[in-house]
Amino acid sequence: MDIATILGVISAFGLVWIAIFMGGGIQLFINIPALMIVVGGTLGATMINYPLRDVFGVFKVVKKALFARNTSVAELIKRFMAFAQKSRKEGILALEVELKEVNDEFLKKGVQLAIDGLEPQEINDILETEVEFVRSRHQLGAEIFSTMGTFSPALGMIGTLIGLVQMLQTMDDPSRVGPAMAIALLTTFYGSIIANIVCLPISGKLRTRSREEVLTKEMAIQGIVSLSNGDNPRILEQKLQAFIPPNQRESS
Amino acid sequence: MDIATILGVISAFGLVWIAIFMGGGIQLFINIPALMIVVGGTLGATMINYPLRDVFGVFKVVKKALFARNTSVAELIKRFMAFAQKSRKEGILALEVELKEVNDEFLKKGVQLAIDGLEPQEINDILETEVEFVRSRHQLGAEIFSTMGTFSPALGMIGTLIGLVQMLQTMDDPSRVGPAMAIALLTTFYGSIIANIVCLPISGKLRTRSREEVLTKEMAIQGIVSLSNGDNPRILEQKLQAFIPPNQRESS
Amino acid sequence: MDIATILGVISAFGLVWIAIFMGGGIQLFINIPALMIVVGGTLGATMINYPLRDVFGVFKVVKKALFARNTSVAELIKRFMAFAQKSRKEGILALEVELKEVNDEFLKKGVQLAIDGLEPQEINDILETEVEFVRSRHQLGAEIFSTMGTFSPALGMIGTLIGLVQMLQTMDDPSRVGPAMAIALLTTFYGSIIANIVCLPISGKLRTRSREEVLTKEMAIQGIVSLSNGDNPRILEQKLQAFIPPNQRESS
Amino acid sequence: MDIATILGVISAFGLVWIAIFMGGGIQLFINIPALMIVVGGTLGATMINYPLRDVFGVFKVVKKALFARNTSVAELIKRFMAFAQKSRKEGILALEVELKEVNDEFLKKGVQLAIDGLEPQEINDILETEVEFVRSRHQLGAEIFSTMGTFSPALGMIGTLIGLVQMLQTMDDPSRVGPAMAIALLTTFYGSIIANIVCLPISGKLRTRSREEVLTKEMAIQGIVSLSNGDNPRILEQKLQAFIPPNQRESS
């Protein structure tokens, strides 16, 4: 789990937590029916909206986005430089041994295609198709979370309306108006928290991660195609460095 | 009706229902004039917005989106493999017998065109036109539902304003203020429910379904054109598998 | 006036009307200064926004969109079939007689151009330019109405703020608070009604109508160009039917 | 100043004025600190957002958009017809005399380029660049006003929050609650007025004016290029009339 997410979760939830404790304790803010309306209603509306498979699949996408370590681009360049030098000296078939140490399935598959002798253009097409599916999977995940971030405040408001109607219809004892209204407001509170501290930031995270991962994969494709073309290692390095912001480049 | 929609409807409506019952009973939330303003007003505004034919047609589109079983893509590939093998051995005319077992009208029409000996390009053009109409019909459906999801909270607010104005003008008996305000809020409640648990999720569902159905139809077109070209069954399989995410592919 | 609009207006306004009557009578909801602020302010803001000519021109566009009977596409195909057969037998000049019975100015002009012997490409260019102006006129109309639908709730809120400020400053007699607030809310009520039952649905209607009319005109252009090319009537029919959804086609 | 703007300003501001007077007098609605927060805060946020030069430049753009008389297209066509006839008879150099009577700087520069004997393509490129700058200047103006129209209601709400916090903290005398709240609401009122009667309509006006002015300039470019090509006056007329809606054309 990357450090930004940890810090973000701590500061966002932690501060809300502290504010709640300073004002008199967490028990005022726990109301199971209110939570059920917001969470259940939001999930319900989302499940009407998207196929079940996609709604559940989104959690896998999130887990991967939060925990998977992205291949470092500097490492990737180094690896390709090594591949290119070995391939130049001993022929591309010699890479077969190296592949055993590669964990990245995408990279492994791509280099294997180069070893198998497919045309560079074919390799490019096959890998681009995979990248396209990765991108659309991420995009669907981001879209599902922003949909949930749209439904949850709406469900929160629906819950508050339910509470208000019930309170107003039975308003005989004025001393009970305050607490009843407080409970009615809890669904709006839950809806806002779920939207703004959970769903929308995660949706943004998936979008950011997707951009990064797709860029790394595009670099890998460029490298594999270069290997398959038998490019000179220095030219390969230059081609890969074009993917990195100038101030992060380090020449070898 | 697919399982996600059932689960979604149960969890969304069920939880709202439970919350209402726990707070004192459903009769507080039933108000026929309020329901009439929101439902009638929303349908009215929608009927000014779209031709009558489209507004009524949308229910057929929804029914189909919720209940029609989509052709499974794995099944579709298998079927095309069988077609291709038979066509290779016994000629494309032999497919005429197979067609009797096909329920999918689109597939039937397309293969018939191939049997009739039209050029692959012509077949492609004719079928793409049909897909275009399917897509625009779905899109219109999704658009009508999201329009309704925009009008219904607005009508809910109009109803609440009517209730508030009436209440405020005749506010002589303070004990009646609460119940009158509760009733005024009901239209806002109805408007939110209709928008967020009915119209907007269904609009999303139509969009999702459309994407799926169009993809399946595009696969079918690719398969039919391949048949018409007399492609080798293995090549046909590869062409069709390009439409499936890599992790769902199964080679035969 | 098409039936959907009539039904829409009746159900939307009718239900609001009923709700108002059930709650004590229409006189609570009539307030001339409030109506003046909302209607006048909305028109004012719109007139600052658009040239006077366009604001007034929009009413003509609306009238036409609501009342003009669209040429039926089936009828249009039949007419072109007849034209094509006559033109084949007696030459294109023979169509001059037929034109006298044509009411549609656009169709008349187009066929006249074909009779006059212009090149098909020239005819196409001239007519497409006219369609482009029709489309941009409709689009401007839809835009003006959605602008009004944005300004009217804002003006409604401004009116309510005026009422609230006046009420709050002179709040010596508590019994007058209720009615004064009711009147203040009326501008918000008017603003919502004007936006959601009048302006936004009409804006949508203009967009829908525009799509239909442009499609019919595109069909007519295709037909006229076909006539000018001397196409076989059956080919002309097929070309025109490509504009109709498959399930609405009827072969002759 | 065009008549639509005058009418719009009168009806929008006039009606708000009348509503205020009918309710007890303008002095309730004047509050200098409230006005300072909204106007100053909006200008401040806008000046952080845009360079000073652009913020001040926008007033010149608005003045021009409201007061400058647009060249009438009919007049423009007549002028070009005269130019073309003279140029045909006496050569293009004869236009130098005519130019002295032309006020439109853009037209003057363009025709001068044609007299100087530049290639039509070069003339077109130079003038299109100028039009591009005119368009982007207008667009920036429209964007600045719509930014102000977004900030002013937000600043209005900030002012109201300040007023509410102050009122609530010192709520010992109930009779002062009403007037204090009225004053707090004034900033929201100012913010809404500034956004919806001033900034947003002006932003729309700049966009509309820009479309018109660019169209007129495009017509002029077409005419100048035609002159430079030595086109026949009738052909030039036809080319220019393609810019006018069919129902406004008048053949000469």
Add this chain to the structure above:
Amino acid sequence: MDIATILGVISAFGLVWIAIFMGGGIQLFINIPALMIVVGGTLGATMINYPLRDVFGVFKVVKKALFARNTSVAELIKRFMAFAQKSRKEGILALEVELKEVNDEFLKKGVQLAIDGLEPQEINDILETEVEFVRSRHQLGAEIFSTMGTFSPALGMIGTLIGLVQMLQTMDDPSRVGPAMAIALLTTFYGSIIANIVCLPISGKLRTRSREEVLTKEMAIQGIVSLSNGDNPRILEQKLQAFIPPNQRESS
């Protein structure tokens, strides 16, 4: 720091400050827990949304956007004219001496590439890649600030809801309701201020600055490519002046 930003900050914050002081003093508006929820929560949600590196990097981008003096375009043209004249007389290698006085890293690198004898097309590609990274860095910065401007009012509302729930549950002493509500409103106040006077205007500033800087860099690329081509100084001047609005041009 440019003068518009200073003026903007003074007028926006200053006026809010004055309004607060006129109403009774700043101490009513200071509430550390409220500030912690809004600032911490907004930063938290932003850190979940974006990688830590990007969130911290954005401050560098802002500092540069506010304080860095943009190269004046007039100066840039003059410099390129001098370069071009020297290069014409003494050869492009003579520019090496001039480069020592150039502070702009981008310009320095570009001219060095020309001195090194790379092809104009290669120079263009290398520099365009750098500009592309500058642009995407600015765009990311603007996006992060507008994300913060979306989260901060939401967090403000969450804080207000926390305050309201606490107040309503313990509403035994009516005299404490006012101050408690005032404190609850403070988070909404902070959220609005942070969004509308800090985050959104800065986001806009970054976008404006980016446009300017990219334009200047595009001019520099054009100039360097021209140098490398050995263009005549006058032609180079004309090419560069095409980037400036006509009314700001000064011929040399």
